[in-house]
Every structure is written in structure tokens, then in C-alpha cells.
Amino acid sequence: MTGTAGLSAHFRGKVGSFDLAASFEAPARGITALFGPSGCGKTTVLRCIAGLQTMPEGRFSLAGEVWQEGARCRPPHQRPVGYVFQEASLFPHLTVRRNLDYGYRRALKQGAAGLVRFDEVVELLGIEPLLQRWPVRLSGGERQRVAIGRALLSQPRLLLMDEPLAALDRFSKDEILPYLERLRDTLPMPVLYVSHDISEVERLADHIVLLHEGRVIGAGPLEAVQADPAMPIARLPDAGVALRARVLRHDAAYGLSTLAVDGAELIVPGALGGAGVLHRIRISASDVSLALDRPAQSTILNVLPSRILSADCRDPFLVIVVLGLGPEGDGARILARISRRSWDGLGLAPGQAVFAQIKGMALLSGRGAIPAQGEVPRS
Incomplete structure (x- = not known):
């Protein structure tokens, strides 16, 4: 998948009674969630990559450079x-500026290239007003932003984040998430982000690695893994798919915006920016229903031509349906959770053309103007 451009990890062994056998690859940029x-x-995987656990x-290997090969292990x-880490662990006797300077000056003294500049x-992290403060005078979110800044100023080629929001309350999480989005879109390096909170993953990650009992059970682009019915996250009660959506236009008279995703246009409430602004949206499987014919009259605004790509019928009462948006089903993939009675009663089957009725969706985040045409979803 990544060749020499990204990172490649393979670890097998025991830590006490825990058995690890994890292998995956990740791209050279963006956030990959574990x-x-x-x-x-x-x-444990992060500690192995950092060399803290062998x-x-x-x-x-990172960008073709091998850090470990069996017993040969770079310290x-x-x-x-x-x-x-989860806790910021700043030096309490140093101001924010001196905490940041600590790693920065040390890295430059050791000959680091200085690709990440102090200013x-x-x-990027919005911490200029904090530079003269002491750590004890910072909020939880502020401390974590400073800790991220200190890690970046050590001039890394890889950023490891071990549940950095786990110790924060909801308000502090909401405060720091936009800065993490900015890091994702700006940093010229890969980020491995550990979390067990799917809402964080959907908002931040580009790729995902699913782990269960020390094994990798799935890996790939976030929306592809989410729409795979063989993956356990597709069978969760709150299963859904996060998609990138581009603003096309705004209807001021009704307070609605039209967004483009791959293979369809979606109408959502609110003014979400000018044309070309990119957002992440989430479509829950429980908010999608299916119809064989387009409803003549309905309060549901988003009724989209789609095609059934596959279905998971292992549950005796529910069916998880994978839909491809567009008449041929070659657009973005979403999930629908319907009853077995509806599946059988409508005579549904893979390959069949249907209309997906989307009752609601969540706006996860906004990412600003689209940086390159190649990243624009097809409408």
C-alpha cells in the first residue's frame, strides 16, 4: 500500500501474558488511528515503534529507513x-516558552534539520498567549496543546499520540480538536493516533487500523473500513460512515446547504461556508432506509439513487446493507441497517438498484478550502 513512502510495522511477541501479533502499513502523511x-x-504497538518495548x-521502517529488523533495533x-501521552507532563518549573524551547534547542544541538519551526x-496550536504562563495556570486542553508543541519541536519524523484526549473533559476536548485537525492538514509527517473513541477517529483520522486482542483485524482508509460489513465496527449499534463533503451552494431562503460527496449531492441545514469548503459528515446506518421507487411526496430531502453492493445477513432479525451511491453504485459507500422482514418483503438482493432515504446526518468538522483538485469528491 505505502511502498517506501510510508511506514510499515510488524511486531510479534509477548509482554507478560499479553500476546501481540500486529502487522500494518500507513501512509506518509495524515492521521492513522489505532x-x-x-x-x-x-x-504496546506505539511503545514498540518508539523503541520503548522490543x-x-x-x-x-519509515520512508524505507529500517529502525528494527529482528534483534537489530535502533535505541x-x-x-x-x-x-x-494522555497526561501532558510538562516541566512545572519552566514557563510554556521554556518547555517548548527545551526540546527545540536540544534537537537542533543534536543536528536535527529544524524542519518544524518554533513560530x-x-x-499552529494557538499558544502564543500562553508562552509566559506556568503549567499550573493552564487548563487541561492548554496543557495538552503545549505538550503537542513540545513533541513537534523535537523535530520528529513521526508523531505518536497515545489517547491524548482521554484525560480531558468534554469542553476541553472540543477546545483542542480543531487544533488536531489543523495538525492533520498541515504536518508533513505521519501521525499514529491511539483511541477507543470512534467519534474522535471519525473526526480526525484518514486511515484506521483495527486491533483486537493483539491482532490487526482490519486496516485501510477510514470510510472503506467503516463500510465493510465484515468489520466489527459495522455491526455496532451506532455504526455509520464518515465522508468528505464539498459545499456546492447555500439556499439562504430555507437555511440549507448543498454538499457534494462521491456520487451524490446532499441537502443539510445551516450555512456551512462558501463553495469549495470541505467538511466531514457522518451518515449513521440507522438513519438510512431503502425504497424500490422514489417516493412521490416525502419530508425526507435526501432520496438518493443507489445500488446494493453487499449485505450481511448473519443476524436473524437485522440486515446490514452496503450501498454504493449513484445509479451504478460507483460512488461513496454508506451503510443501512434494516429489518430482515423488510429485506425479505421487498425482495432485496446485492446488485439491485434502490433509493437510499437519508433521514439525518452529523456534521463532524470543517476543513477549510480544498487544497487540490485531486481531493475534490465527484458530484
């Missing part, structure tokens, strides 16, 4: 990694 329940091995069978201090990090 997702799974507590105790599935997410943090496995007898291990291989790790932690020689790995250009920035590590952000750029301060602006």
Missing part, C-alpha cells in the same frame, strides 16, 4: 519520534 477496546494492544520478532534516543508551531 482503534480498539482497552487492552487490545494499541499502546519484540523478538519485529520489523519497522529509543536515536529514533526521531515525538510522543504525546510555526506556536501559531
